[in-house]
Amino acid sequence: MWTMIQQISPYAVAYTIPLLITALGGLYSERSGVVNIGLEGLMVVGSFAGALSISMLQPTLHGQALWIGLFFAAVCGALFSLLHAFASISLSADQVISGTAINMIASALTVFIARNLTGSGNIIIEGFTRFDVPVLSDIPVVGKLLFINTYATTWLVLAILAVSYVVLYKTVFGLRLRACGEHPHAADSAGINVYLMRYIAVIISGAFSGLGGAIILVTYSGEFSGTVFGLGFLALAALIFGQWKPLGILGATVFFGFASTIANVSQATPLFASIPGVLLKIFPYVVTLLVLVLFSRTSEAPRASGEPFSHGKR
């Protein structure tokens, strides 16, 4: 059992990280009061922007190309999220509909452009290689579990998680952002620019989702194909599963990561080979539904999440 967990741990972590960063992006957005169902599409945009820039830069820049690609993906995700921000904040449009439109535009437009460039619509790149963290990987038990075969992006995302925790809970900015999601009119009368805060939050969610999409590309997928396989929606579920809290999200995404990886490798491991594959595959989704039911009474959703804000309305 223990050796099996050790074996699948690097794969589970690789699957967890893009989910985690995207869900964190969703956290900023929802905490400021904007539901962002367009995470999926923003991930696709990031994956596309990353693939495009990396495939162009890789012949000349090698190692740095990947980091530039990740940065470019985050920028494009942020820019694309402005569409959602504009519709849902400035025009008070239905946020779920606007997010759906984002998803549709992203997956159609990226493949459209990719086909114009490559013909097949796929862009293949060479991703990061895994490495063992020096010193830390020698720690007994934990070292083998967490510090072997890691990607550099994993540490980047964990650092962003730590920073996000501090920003959201220990800074004035974080307090204001959360206030906008709980009671925008109270925040407004305290002199906070609700529109601006919500714009910033949605842009952060776009940047993080773009980064998440690109991380899928540079770690385990290695190719842009016009889809992120529903991970954006899964990140949305993880956000609710984690009760709109950074550490809760970490727990939820790690659960998804391990559950999906176990389902993927079940045939190769004697422990799980006896369980029908379909049960393992649907396990994470069924558990999410159960958790949502369990938490329904004590749900800590931001109170004004999904509600358009306008100055004049009281």
Place this chain on the structure above:
Amino acid sequence: MRSWLKRKVKKEAVVLLCAILLGLVAGAVFMEITGSSALTGYKFLLRGSLMSVERIGNTLATATPLIFTGLSVAFAFKTGLFNIGAAGQMLFGGFCATALGLSLNLPKPVLLPLMILVALVGGALWATLPGLLKARYNVHEVVSTIMLNWVAYWVVYYTVPAYFKGSFETESRYLPSEASLRMDALTQFFSGSYINLGLVLAILAVLIMAFILKKTTLGFELKAVGFNRYAAEYAGINANRCIIVSMMIAGALAGLGGMTLYCGYATSIQIGVLPTQGIDGIATALLGANSPWGVLGAALFFGMLYSGKGFMNAMTSIPPEIADTIIATIIYFAATSVLIEKGLDKIKRRFSRGGI
């Protein structure tokens, strides 16, 4: 009151037409940017969907599942629910119908109604659960229906190869003609197109939905809950029951749509794909302003774009994804319709100031 309502409907229609126009303009811009002629592109798109009787038949066949998913999303919308899980309901309903069609050996007039029934029940089942969770535990239907999409995906992924494996690993056996919605007379009339009885079912569904929403107490209650759940409850309407019923009907519609896709348009069920008609149904409902007749029109329009794109791609260098891009842009413009409304008002004011 009535004239106010009429003016509002008219305004909504104008706004949506503007959204379509803007979407087509955006499509033209994308074509021109990528170095193709937009005029030729649209010409071949139109010819690809309407050039011959066969192609018109294919356009109608492409629109059929869209009518169902559009109705499904629109119906749930009326009760204030966002059914983003039409894909899963379609997949499961279609799967139930296909499974029955492959298992039973009955004459067509007996088998088809049975298949329709299980498609309705399968789809309804897949949507009633989110309805229940929403009514009982206040679980948001967007998340629960997405989760169930993936459950349906994996159930079909494992069940089809295990019990209904065809010549390929990724699809089921072909349905016998007794279990297909295609009819010889219809196919011949449209010189061999995919058109099938599903279209008749779809138009029936439009009529029934319009009747339920306009003329029945149930429809009134569902809409009341959609406008304001608490006001409806205060007026003695059982809101929880309405939510469950609304999702059930929405799911049944999507399930039947799945049957028209797998047992009419196609002749087998594929694994490893969630039908795109689920998300496109949202677009159809939005463009159709959530009214059954609007959905019918929007589905026919999208059906034209989708069935013409292959021909356009064959005749020009424009990728077929332009159709999806146009639809997505239209939806974004529909979502930001406030902007269009403001623009229209401005134009109107300028004209009236001109003293005409």
